[in-house]
Amino acid sequence: MGTGRRVEHNITILMNTTKLNKMFVDNVALPSIGIAVCLLLWCFLSWATWDSSTSSSDFPSPITTWNESAKYFASPFSHNDAEGFDGIGLEIWRSLKLVGMGYGMAILAAVPIGFVLGGSYRFARMFDPIFQILRPISPLAWFPLAGLIVIAIRRHNKEIDATQLQCIFTIAMCSIWPTILNTAVGVRAIPQDYLNVAKVLRLSSFKLFSRILLPATIPYMFTGFRLSLGIAWLVIVAAEMLSGKSGIGAFVNNQYQSGTYGPMIAAVIVIGLVGFVLDRLMNVIEKNSTWILSCPSLVMRLMQKMRSRSSAAFSTPESVPTLHHNETSDATA
Secondary structure, eight states, X not given: OHHHHHHHXXXXXXXXXXXXXXXXXXXXXXXXXXHHHHHHHHHHHHHHTEETTTTEESSOOHHHXXXXXXXXXXXXXXXXXXXXXXXXXXXXXXXXXXXXXXXXXXXXHHHHHHHHHHHOHHHHHHXXXXXXXXXXXXXXXXXXXXXXXXXXXXXXXXXXXXXXXXXXXXXXXXXXXXXHHHHHHHXXXXXXXXHHHHHHHTOOHHHHIIIIIHHHHHHHHHHHHHHHHHHHHHHHHHHHHXXXXXXXXXXXXXHHHHTOXXXXXXXXXXXXXXXXXXXXXXXXXXXXXXXXXXXXXXXXXXXXXXXXXXXXXHXXXXXXXXXXXXXXXXXXX
């Protein structure tokens, strides 16, 4: 018996060690090798673009990029009054605020349109071709069109920031389509048996939506959400380059126009990192979507339990004297 337990223990240790080694290789070693290869390619590109007349490379090396852009990372969320520039964190924050507003506008409009598009045959026949035509339009084309709408709005309210509103409209128009189309695909993929059961049970429209349509469509919706978020972050860079006012896109354009290519490359890398983080966050939300959607019902149940306990606590003092009176009358009899 002792020998068998030792063997099982050794096998368990070996399996755990193998899992740890695999995790290290997959999550640390292989990504590190990939980063090292990219850095080598970067150094080679810098060496290949060396200009002997200026004793510098047209494409800055990693070291040159860091030396030229370190000041923007030293105090990323503050303004440098001495040299008159903002930290890279402030530029990212400005862009994220515009992305959040444009993306939120797109999601609020895309989800109901997607459900109607997937559930109504006539609506799909009327508008699906139009959506397919509008979907591939470039943000470079949407930006001036959004400007026409902003001009009309500013005619009634002069205090509106026209550039920001133009960027928000551009983001919304470019990022709305993946969520619309994926939501519609999710609605069409619902088995007909589910809908037949809902008819037999005579579920109301709200219960049909909350218990059948929404849970079955959630995976497709989150696929659209992730694609839309990626497009929104992609569009903000182009929109800010066109507006030239503020944000990470304007920062890249300004550095390019001034010929300081090191900070420009650093900003491009930061754009990629922020996009990666946004995608990972959306992935975490997608994996926990069932729990997130169940939170309102859990809160309602908790509130009902608290109400029942409070009502029981108030009703107890009234019932005790009655019982005592009954016991006294029985004893007298």
